[in-house]
Amino acid sequence: MDSTPHRRPTADAAGDQGTPDGDAELLWERHYRTQRAWDTRVNPLLAETAAPLRPGAALDLGCGAGGDAIWLARRGWHVTAVDISTTAVERVRERARDLGVGDRVVTEQHDLGGSFPAGQFDLVSAQYFHTPLPLLRGRVLRTAARALRPGGLLLIVDHGSTAPWSWNQDPGIHYPAPTEIAAELDLDPARWSVVRADMPHRRATGPAGETATVIDNVLLLRLTAG
16 A cells, blocks of 8 residues: 655745745745654655666656655666755755765755756656645746656656645645646647556555545656657
8 A cells, every 4th residue: 555645845936926935935944844754755656657767867856855866866866856945955965865875866956936957867757746836837847848858758746636634625626637737738749759648546645644545647758769
Protein backbone atom coordinates (compact mmCIF):
# COMPACT_ATOMS: atom_id res chain seq x y z
CA MET A 1 0.00 0.00 0.00
CA ASP A 2 1.50 3.30 -1.08
CA SER A 3 1.71 6.16 1.33
CA THR A 4 0.41 9.55 0.31
CA PRO A 5 2.93 11.42 -1.82
CA HIS A 6 4.44 14.52 -0.32
CA ARG A 7 2.74 17.67 -1.55
CA ARG A 8 5.11 19.87 -3.46
CA PRO A 9 5.45 23.58 -2.69
CA THR A 10 5.52 25.51 -5.93
CA ALA A 11 6.08 28.97 -7.23
CA ASP A 12 2.99 31.01 -7.87
CA ALA A 13 2.24 34.05 -9.97
CA ALA A 14 0.77 35.99 -7.09
CA GLY A 15 1.84 39.35 -8.43
CA ASP A 16 0.05 38.67 -11.71
CA GLN A 17 -3.16 37.61 -9.98
CA GLY A 18 -3.69 40.50 -7.59
CA THR A 19 -2.16 38.83 -4.52
CA PRO A 20 0.68 40.74 -2.80
CA ASP A 21 4.14 39.71 -3.96
CA GLY A 22 5.93 37.39 -1.57
CA ASP A 23 2.82 35.67 -0.21
CA ALA A 24 3.76 32.31 -1.72
CA GLU A 25 7.29 32.40 -0.35
CA LEU A 26 5.99 33.39 3.08
CA LEU A 27 3.38 30.61 3.02
CA TRP A 28 5.85 27.84 2.22
CA GLU A 29 8.57 29.19 4.49
CA ARG A 30 6.12 29.05 7.37
CA HIS A 31 5.08 25.55 6.32
CA TYR A 32 8.61 24.14 6.31
CA ARG A 33 9.91 26.03 9.32
CA THR A 34 7.12 24.63 11.48
CA GLN A 35 7.00 21.12 10.02
CA ARG A 36 8.39 18.65 12.53
CA ALA A 37 8.39 15.45 10.50
CA TRP A 38 9.56 15.46 6.90
CA ASP A 39 8.25 12.89 4.44
CA THR A 40 11.37 11.96 2.49
CA ARG A 41 9.95 9.04 0.49
CA VAL A 42 10.11 9.06 -3.27
CA ASN A 43 6.86 9.66 -5.11
CA PRO A 44 5.91 6.27 -6.56
CA LEU A 45 5.12 7.42 -10.10
CA LEU A 46 8.49 9.14 -10.39
CA ALA A 47 10.23 5.95 -9.24
CA GLU A 48 8.20 3.90 -11.72
CA THR A 49 9.11 6.26 -14.58
CA ALA A 50 12.78 6.83 -13.78
CA ALA A 51 13.81 3.35 -12.63
CA PRO A 52 14.42 1.97 -16.17
CA LEU A 53 16.09 5.14 -17.47
CA ARG A 54 19.79 5.73 -17.90
CA PRO A 55 20.81 8.36 -15.30
CA GLY A 56 21.42 11.85 -16.60
CA ALA A 57 20.50 15.36 -15.51
CA ALA A 58 17.17 15.84 -13.74
CA LEU A 59 15.20 18.87 -12.62
CA ASP A 60 12.90 18.49 -9.61
CA LEU A 61 10.32 21.29 -9.60
CA GLY A 62 9.06 22.06 -6.10
CA CYS A 63 11.45 19.65 -4.38
CA GLY A 64 9.84 20.05 -0.94
CA ALA A 65 11.42 17.61 1.51
CA GLY A 66 13.70 16.21 -1.19
CA GLY A 67 12.60 12.60 -1.33
CA ASP A 68 12.58 12.54 -5.12
CA ALA A 69 15.86 14.41 -5.54
CA ILE A 70 17.68 12.13 -3.09
CA TRP A 71 16.21 8.99 -4.67
CA LEU A 72 17.39 10.08 -8.11
CA ALA A 73 20.85 11.09 -6.86
CA ARG A 74 21.36 7.73 -5.15
CA ARG A 75 20.73 6.10 -8.53
CA GLY A 76 23.33 8.17 -10.33
CA TRP A 77 21.35 11.17 -11.51
CA HIS A 78 22.66 14.71 -11.21
CA VAL A 79 19.72 16.63 -9.81
CA THR A 80 18.81 20.29 -9.64
CA ALA A 81 16.25 20.55 -6.83
CA VAL A 82 14.21 23.75 -6.83
CA ASP A 83 11.79 25.17 -4.32
CA ILE A 84 10.35 28.54 -3.37
CA SER A 85 11.19 27.87 0.30
CA THR A 86 14.74 28.65 1.39
CA THR A 87 14.28 26.37 4.39
CA ALA A 88 13.32 23.48 2.12
CA VAL A 89 16.32 23.82 -0.20
CA GLU A 90 18.73 24.21 2.71
CA ARG A 91 17.44 21.04 4.36
CA VAL A 92 17.57 19.08 1.11
CA ARG A 93 21.17 20.23 0.60
CA GLU A 94 22.09 19.11 4.12
CA ARG A 95 20.38 15.74 3.72
CA ALA A 96 22.08 15.10 0.40
CA ARG A 97 25.44 15.83 1.97
CA ASP A 98 24.70 13.61 4.98
CA LEU A 99 23.74 10.72 2.68
CA GLY A 100 26.88 11.07 0.58
CA VAL A 101 25.23 12.40 -2.58
CA GLY A 102 25.92 16.09 -2.04
CA ASP A 103 28.03 16.15 -5.20
CA ARG A 104 25.00 15.07 -7.26
CA VAL A 105 22.37 17.42 -5.83
CA VAL A 106 22.30 21.15 -6.51
CA THR A 107 19.58 23.07 -4.65
CA GLU A 108 18.25 26.44 -5.77
CA GLN A 109 15.61 28.75 -4.36
CA HIS A 110 13.29 30.08 -7.07
CA ASP A 111 9.90 31.66 -7.33
CA LEU A 112 9.34 30.02 -10.68
CA GLY A 113 6.95 32.74 -11.75
CA GLY A 114 9.93 35.08 -11.99
CA SER A 115 13.08 32.96 -12.33
CA PHE A 116 14.04 29.52 -13.55
CA PRO A 117 17.18 27.39 -13.10
CA ALA A 118 19.70 27.40 -15.92
CA GLY A 119 20.76 24.29 -17.78
CA GLN A 120 19.36 21.47 -19.88
CA PHE A 121 17.90 18.26 -18.53
CA ASP A 122 17.06 14.70 -19.49
CA LEU A 123 14.16 14.51 -17.05
CA VAL A 124 11.94 17.21 -15.57
CA SER A 125 9.63 16.08 -12.77
CA ALA A 126 6.62 18.07 -11.56
CA GLN A 127 5.01 16.02 -8.81
CA TYR A 128 1.74 17.33 -7.36
CA PHE A 129 2.59 20.81 -8.56
CA HIS A 130 -0.31 22.42 -6.71
CA THR A 131 -0.64 25.39 -4.38
CA PRO A 132 -3.53 27.07 -2.56
CA LEU A 133 -2.45 30.37 -4.12
CA PRO A 134 -2.92 31.47 -7.76
CA LEU A 135 -0.41 29.82 -10.08
CA LEU A 136 0.34 30.33 -13.77
CA ARG A 137 1.24 26.67 -13.91
CA GLY A 138 1.08 26.21 -17.66
CA ARG A 139 3.65 28.93 -18.21
CA VAL A 140 6.04 27.35 -15.71
CA LEU A 141 5.64 23.90 -17.26
CA ARG A 142 6.19 25.23 -20.78
CA THR A 143 9.42 26.83 -19.56
CA ALA A 144 10.38 23.47 -18.06
CA ALA A 145 9.64 21.75 -21.35
CA ARG A 146 12.01 24.12 -23.16
CA ALA A 147 14.75 23.13 -20.71
CA LEU A 148 14.77 19.51 -21.92
CA ARG A 149 17.39 17.98 -24.17
CA PRO A 150 16.21 16.07 -27.26
CA GLY A 151 14.89 12.72 -26.09
CA GLY A 152 14.17 14.14 -22.62
CA LEU A 153 11.04 13.46 -20.59
CA LEU A 154 8.60 15.79 -18.86
CA LEU A 155 6.68 13.97 -16.12
CA ILE A 156 3.63 15.71 -14.63
CA VAL A 157 1.76 13.93 -11.83
CA ASP A 158 -1.29 15.68 -10.40
CA HIS A 159 -3.95 14.93 -7.87
CA GLY A 160 -7.00 13.52 -9.63
CA SER A 161 -9.26 13.27 -6.59
CA THR A 162 -9.76 14.77 -3.14
CA ALA A 163 -8.34 12.73 -0.27
CA PRO A 164 -9.91 13.13 3.18
CA TRP A 165 -6.76 14.93 4.34
CA SER A 166 -6.47 17.29 1.34
CA TRP A 167 -6.25 21.00 2.11
CA ASN A 168 -8.91 21.73 -0.52
CA GLN A 169 -12.22 20.01 0.26
CA ASP A 170 -14.30 21.99 -2.26
CA PRO A 171 -16.79 19.42 -3.66
CA GLY A 172 -16.90 21.36 -6.93
CA ILE A 173 -13.16 21.31 -7.59
CA HIS A 174 -12.17 20.21 -11.09
CA TYR A 175 -9.03 18.13 -11.53
CA PRO A 176 -7.83 18.52 -15.14
CA ALA A 177 -7.40 15.23 -16.95
CA PRO A 178 -4.05 14.47 -18.62
CA THR A 179 -5.52 15.39 -22.00
CA GLU A 180 -6.57 18.79 -20.64
CA ILE A 181 -3.10 19.39 -19.22
CA ALA A 182 -1.53 18.50 -22.56
CA ALA A 183 -3.92 20.88 -24.35
CA GLU A 184 -3.02 23.70 -21.96
CA LEU A 185 0.70 23.19 -22.59
CA ASP A 186 0.03 23.39 -26.36
CA LEU A 187 3.37 21.85 -27.29
CA ASP A 188 4.19 21.22 -30.94
CA PRO A 189 3.01 17.64 -31.73
CA ALA A 190 5.73 17.40 -34.38
CA ARG A 191 8.33 17.67 -31.61
CA TRP A 192 6.53 16.15 -28.63
CA SER A 193 5.07 12.68 -28.20
CA VAL A 194 2.76 11.48 -25.44
CA VAL A 195 4.33 8.48 -23.72
CA ARG A 196 1.69 8.13 -21.03
CA ALA A 197 -1.62 9.83 -20.24
CA ASP A 198 -3.77 8.00 -17.70
CA MET A 199 -5.48 8.21 -14.31
CA PRO A 200 -4.40 5.30 -12.12
CA HIS A 201 -5.98 4.54 -8.75
CA ARG A 202 -3.96 3.65 -5.67
CA ARG A 203 -4.40 3.19 -1.93
CA ALA A 204 -2.83 6.06 0.01
CA THR A 205 -2.17 6.78 3.68
CA GLY A 206 -2.70 10.23 5.15
CA PRO A 207 -0.69 12.07 7.80
CA ALA A 208 -2.77 10.67 10.68
CA GLY A 209 -2.65 7.10 9.38
CA GLU A 210 -6.04 7.19 7.64
CA THR A 211 -6.32 5.44 4.27
CA ALA A 212 -8.27 6.15 1.11
CA THR A 213 -8.28 5.29 -2.58
CA VAL A 214 -7.04 8.25 -4.60
CA ILE A 215 -6.54 9.02 -8.27
CA ASP A 216 -3.38 10.38 -9.87
CA ASN A 217 -3.49 12.19 -13.21
CA VAL A 218 -0.32 11.28 -15.09
CA LEU A 219 1.11 12.94 -18.21
CA LEU A 220 4.50 11.89 -19.57
CA LEU A 221 5.83 13.68 -22.65
CA ARG A 222 8.99 13.12 -24.67
CA LEU A 223 10.85 15.70 -26.72
CA THR A 224 11.75 13.94 -29.95
CA ALA A 225 15.43 13.56 -30.75
CA GLY A 226 16.70 15.95 -33.40
